[in-house]
Amino acid sequence: MAKTASTKGDRRVTDETENGVGGTGSDLVATQPPTEPPLSDAAKSRLAAIVQVARHYGAEIDPAELNLVPGSNGPSDADMVAWAKAAGLAADARKVAWRFLLKNQMEPIILLLTDGSAALLSGVRQDENLVFLRDPRSGSGELPTPVDELRLRQIWQGQIILVRPSLGHAPEDQPFDFRWIFNLVMIDRTLVRDISIASIGIAIIGTLPALMVMMVLDKVMEQGDVNTLIFIGAMFFLLWLLEAVLAYGSQIITAHLGARVDTRVHLHLFTRLLALPLDYFERNPAGQTAHRLQQTWQIRRFVTSTLLGSILNFFTLCVVLPVLYYITPVLTWFTLVAAIATAVIVFSYLRPLRRIFGRVVVAEIQKSTVMVETLHGIRTVKCMVLEPQQRDVWDAKVARASKLRLEGYRLAVWPQVLSLPFQRFAERGTLLVGALMAVQDPTSITIGQLVAVLLLGGRLSEPMMNLARVMQDMEELRAAIMMISWTIDNPVEVTSRMRGLTPNFVGAITFDHLSFTYPGSKSRALDDLCAEIPAGTMMGLVGRSGSGKSTVARLLQGISRGYEGYLKVDGIDLREIQLGHLRRSFGVVLQDNFLFRGSIRDNILASRPGYTFKDVIRAASLAGAQEFIERLPKGYETIIEEGSANLSGGQRQRIAIARALITDPRLLILDEATSALDPESEALVNANLKLIGEGRTMVIVSHRLASLLDCHLTMVLERGRLLDLAPHSVLLERCATYRTLWHQQNRHLAPASAQQGPASLGPVLAN
């Protein structure tokens, strides 16, 4: 427990520092990162170093966003580089010599010291052979320490992190296309180089047997030279060994390359996915997104099979053609013509193939959307006996997708079939031409040469045949890339997550001529809202369905930022506030909250660093969940099943409230958090609202006006406009809409008893 207390104490202290830093905006030498998880000293100094260097370039790295393991030695240099990149900077971890530091032109450099901590290079004096280092956690007033090469060597082995403003786009921001994948593959250019070398080897080894056969026929058979035969025998054996080794090596390297590309693509995709704004997920069904992203396997397949094959084919052509030309130029021309004809045929089919595979992609997406929608709404499907309808829709989509795919494959067969004669000609036709040449002029070509040409022609036709297949693979890959890019090339909200102010909120909300129109919609969802909500207010938000209540909640959470006018918290417009900070400072509970599979305790804690079981209990008791959780046989360790099947609606909702409360947010938004609950569960939650509202601003959206009687103020919206803002009793007198709603809901109640309703439920839940 002592540890807990100190942890919390730590957090408070740094919160104060944060206020100082955030308030002044651009203090470069802030000593502490905003919210600091409990870390070792070394880790803290690395963290402070990267935060400060990023700030030097005007980028924010928020330690609370980083997934740091308390007590670990981390962050690793790779972590630091990744964070800087995520903040829009270019960063690089390297090993450098003393000279590099001396030549430094006042760029901030982070030196990673052997004890795991970090130092900042703050200056150099070349004439005296000195560098000046600063502890990233020391204040700006502290003088940097001069260090010479000898002393530095004792604590530093050359590891640095170099951070620079990014030039143009970071690779993360580039559109996801062929070039992106090419760049990704090229990160491992040494592997590609090795694969190429092995392929050249294999191509040469594949060519040699033809030459040896030629020698056997021309030298051994003609001249009876047995020694040459023995030599050739030995060569065959050697080549066979060498080929096995090279083939094995190139396969292994390719597998490595494939795995690495795969990993990178997956990491990138998920990062991008998480950075997409909520809007995106509201507009696109989850199934569609999942299906699109699953197409990544095609990239892996392409890299491991098609790419390897193409490199080998390319080098085979490069090796075989000159050899062929050396043996007989005339026949080489024949072969070349055949190869060019094949290429022309294949390329002429490219466009139609692309078109059809594009349609296949769309059909596949539609198919998977039906599947996911059905699974998602299976309860409705079952209850309303919609199985036959769903099956019909599914059948139709499956039929369409298979039809298009079949069409695609049928079309893809054509270039292969049409180019076959040319390949066969390269393979065998040359034999006929060669024989003809030999008959007409026996000196022009020997038997051995003819056989060699035949063999080499065979090797040439392989790459030609593959060209058609490669093209088809490319089209499928292009379709896959297209699908993935539809998802991840949407604008992300990263910039706003990383940049902006991080004030300490008190919780006063100002609506200043606030208007909002949903993209694609013609009418305004919010229309010129003006109001002042003092900090600590418990505010109800009512209005008919579609009046804009949830829209207010969305804007407050920073989900939609394209509003007109101003929406301010403590006088700062929300658009200027760092999104991550904003969302961390606000708690939100919706009507239907998703609980993750795992224990109740983990769900409330939600892996937030710096919070302990004690905080969980505090939040749970505030949310009115303590009592029922303790009655469960396993208490806080009870595992919540998928879809929270083992919890009642009221219990789930109270856990969601506890989860929102654990960070002790200054602003709590409840959007119909109790609407789906039975009256008793609703009463339980409502009874605690007053207690929950202590010391924070609350915005409670509710259809049931009776649950808002405790609110200091209630805002009444009508078609996006503010009708009134006043306490219940005043509204009842002067706001006609409110009065109508109230009487609709409480017709059966005498006004007096209705007023007492929630208050009388108070004792039901002693906290």
Ligand SMILES: Nc1ncnc2c1ncn2[C@@H]1O[C@H](COP(=O)(O)OP(=O)(O)OP(=O)(O)O)[C@@H](O)[C@H]1O
């Ligand atoms: N994602 C969206 N895209 C386009 N228009 C939207 C979107 N969400 C809401 N709207 C429109 O904005 C207006 C306000 O919607 P909002 O969800 O804020 O209403 P509400 O008061 O929360 O309604 P309810 O009580 O039914 O939840 C409505 O006219 C609605 O049609």
Ligand SMILES: [Mg+2]
């Ligand atoms: Mg709503």
